[in-house]
Amino acid sequence: LYTMQILILNGPNLNLLGTREPGIYGNQDFQSFYEELTAVYDDVASFRYEQSNVEGALIDFLQEAEGTYDAVVLNAGGYTHTSVALMDCIAGITVPVYEVHISNPLAREDFRHTSLIGQKCIATVSGFGLDSYRLAVEGVLSQLAS
Secondary structure, eight states: OOOEEEEEEEOTTGGGTTTSOHHHHOSOOHHHHHHHHHHHTTTTEEEEEEEOSOHHHHHHHHHHHTTTOSEEEEEOGGGGGTOHHHHHHHHHOOSOEEEEESSOGGGSOGGGGOOTGGGTSSEEEESSTTHHHHHHHHHHHHHHHO
16 A cells, blocks of 8 residues: 655744634644644555745755655745745646645735745645645545545
């Protein structure tokens, strides 16, 4: 049985989940959510989790995913709306990248309505809280299994 390798990559300020604006992002920290998520899929997927507040580090993780991971689930945080460099990186690698957002960016400030990275991602899941990550993993497994 082949186990899919999935990298979950979080961008700036997502290390503050559980305490940062709980009305928008909820009360659960990402590490406890990650442990719950990975336990559900331990028979079909192997996960790695990384988080960085640094744009260049996120680019390094994406480039290193090439040839190692079957997919990347990426929440680029604020870089979603500003980073041409991340968009170019996603365009330059062959590993499929799935964009995730905890909140619904379209229901927030106008500047959040444009996703530069989304133009190069396979799909976007947003607005379901931390469950957006699980829904993205479901999409990855469904697409890669077919």
